[in-house]
Amino acid sequence: MERVMGGGMLPLVLASVGVLVLYRILVRRRPGAALQDAVVVITGASSGLGKECARVFHAAGARLVLCGRDAARLQQVVQELKANSTGTQHQTYTPSTVIFDLADTSTVHRAAEEILKCYGQVDVLINNAGISYRGNILDTHLSVQRDVMETNYFGPIALTQALLPSMVRRRSGHIVVISSVQGKIAIPYRSAYAASKHATQAYFDCLRAEIEHYGIPVTVISPGYIRTNLSLNAVTGDGSKHGVVDKTTAMGSDPRDVAQAVLKAVRHRSKDVVLAGPLPSLAIYLRTLWPALFFKLMASRARKERKLKDE
């Protein structure tokens, strides 16, 4: 009897694996949703990943609303996009800009109204803007913990909540947030940043479940290190700028590749995407499956960082 079952199981397992592989190939090959004429709002579009997202969504024919705090830098992005419009496969549009500070949630409602006035609707909101932090919890002012939370968490959720009713009315739209590997694992000397990204992950996971029945997908994207100004602009425990391009940042992924991955995730309405190498990905699994080992590794990482600082 056992031999009969064993002999019968193998083809079944092989067939299941075959179906799974075929499914994955087909899913990868799906062209995904078209973005021609879609109204795409990108926060933090003046630099780094946001600017590269602006490039790829513009080239895909989206009508962009670019957001940031610095009008001149955003205008520069608009000029660059206009200059690169010729020869693209799709019809392209000159982006609109809306200037506001995400850390000042009292202005976010007005900004949302301004965003909606641009094209009368929002098809994709990409919450990308953010700042990072470096510091030791013992020496970090509570105001710094709060400020990072305002920019990375309260700002994006205020903007999302202000734009959501118009999406619900149309039963159409897509909410995207750029989180981080640090939204899934917390590493030493990043408390404010990791906490803000964990909060982001939790909020948007709740939102996904709550608005699924309106046909509005929620995509959380968690990249590893990217070559941008993030570490340069990071704040320290006393609120001053870190002002250094860290080695990890300098050796990170090309923001153009990450922007292409964001485009793909939007087209495929992916729910949760980790864009990182094998070690961070392993660390994410370890945090859930073997937390004791993960905590040991993080303590050792903290020891090493302390030693480097003391030298």
Ligand SMILES: NC(=O)C1=CN([C@@H]2O[C@H](COP(=O)(O)OP(=O)(O)OC[C@H]3O[C@@H](n4cnc5c(N)ncnc54)[C@H](OP(=O)(O)O)[C@@H]3O)[C@@H](O)[C@H]2O)C=CC1
């Ligand atoms: N670089 C990396 O290694 C990684 C980055 N990420 C995430 O990617 C996202 C983009 O960061 P990245 O491109 O790397 O960094 P950059 O510093 O290059 O870009 C950050 C952007 O956020 C905007 N921004 C910052 N603070 C505010 C604010 N208070 N109000 C409005 N806009 C603001 C900045 O605009 P301006 O200053 O012009 O107003 C800038 O355009 C962030 O959410 C970050 O956490 C995730 C994983 C890794």
Ligand SMILES: CCCCCCCCCCCCCCCC(=O)OCC(=O)COP(=O)(O)O
């Ligand atoms: C049994 C063997 C297990 C091996 C497990 C290895 C564990 C390695 C730990 C890896 C930690 C990776 C941290 C990655 C952090 C990251 O990518 O963050 C992205 C950012 O948001 C960067 O922001 P920052 O301001 O920190 O530059």
